[in-house]
Structures are given as structure tokens and as C-alpha cells.
Amino acid sequence: xxxxxxxxxxxxxxxxxxxxxxxxxxxxxxxxxxxxxxxxxxxxxxxxxxxxxxxxxxxxxxxxxxxxxxxxxxxxxxxxxxxxxxxxxxxxxxxxxxxxxxxxxxxxxxxxxxxxxxxxxxxxx
Numbered sequence: 001x002x003x004x005x006x007x008x009x010x011x012x013x014x015x016x017x018x019x020x021x022x023x024x025x026x027x028x029x030x031x032x033x034x035x036x037x038x039x040x041x042x043x044x045x046x047x048x049x050x051x052x053x054x055x056x057x058x059x060x061x062x063x064x065x066x067x068x069x070x071x072x073x074x075x076x077x078x079x080x081x082x083x084x085x086x087x088x089x090x091x092x093x094x095x096x097x098x099x100x101x102x103x104x105x106x107x108x109x110x111x112x113x114x115x116x117x118x119x120x121x122x123x124x125x
Contacts, residue, residue, distance in 0.1 A: 005059040011077045012056045015049060018084040023092070030056065040092075045083045048076030 012030055019025045019033045023040055027033035030053040034046060041049070055073040058064040119125040 005056075005065075008052075008056055008059050008073070011074075012052060015052060015077065015080055015084070018081060022084050022087040022089050024089065029053070042083070045080055049080045052077050052080065 016027075016030055016033060019030075019037060023037055025033050025037045025040075027036055030049065034041070034049050034053065037046075052073060055068045055070075058068050116125065
């Protein structure tokens with residue numbers, strides 16, 4: 001099966017739509033979306049998605065299109081789609097908010113411990 005720029009563009013569009021739907025990441029192209037997603041994607045998924053974006057650029061030029069390994073690109077796209085489809089956007093949002101609150105709670109606890117230590121050091125408690 002020969003994959004051309006149109007087929008790869010459809011696959012890139014599918015990945016972009018999933019990134020927007022599941023992670024709420026928007027951008028002008030796939031690379032921009034991936035940079036905005038950052039560490040919310042595992043390293044291997046990010047690498048596969050970057051390879052897909054690079055292949056999309058290379059396939060637009062006939063001379064550079066020969067550099068693209070289409071089988072690896074398609075396998076990487078399938079891994080990215082499989083990972084993104086298993087994400088529950090609501091659960092991801094709840095987890096992100098709970099992590100934010102846990103960070104604030106930890107900072108407040110540390111400030112409280114430092115204040116008590118300072119008061120004890122000064123002999124006020």
C-alpha cells in the first residue's frame with residue numbers, strides 16, 4: 001500500500017482532532033500542538049507524533065518524500081491514536097486539578113512548619 005501526502009494528511013488530522021478532543025490542546029499545526037501538550041504525553045508517544053509531523057512535511061516535497069519510512073510512520077500513528085483514544089478527558093482534568101491542590105497543600109504545610117520552627121527558635125512558643 002502506497003501512502004501519499006493525502007493519506008498521511010488524513011492521519012495527521014485524526015491525531016490533531018484527538019489531541020484537541022482529549023487533551024484540549026489547540027495549535028496551528030501538529031508540532032505546535034505537541035509542544036503545547038508537553039509532558040502530558042509519554043516520551044515514546046511524543047516521539048512517534050513528532051515523526052508523524054516530520055513525515056507530513058517531507059511528503060509534501062517529492063524529492064524529500066523518499067526519506068520517509070512509511071511503515072514506521074503508520075505504526076507510530078497507530079500507537080499515538082491508540083494512546084489518545086484511551087484518555088478520559090474528564091478524568092484527566094480532575095487529576096490535574098487534584099495535583100494542583102496537593103501542591104498548594106504541601107506548600108502551606110511547609111510554610112506552617114517553617115513558621116512554627118521560627119517561633120520556637122525565637123522562644124515565642
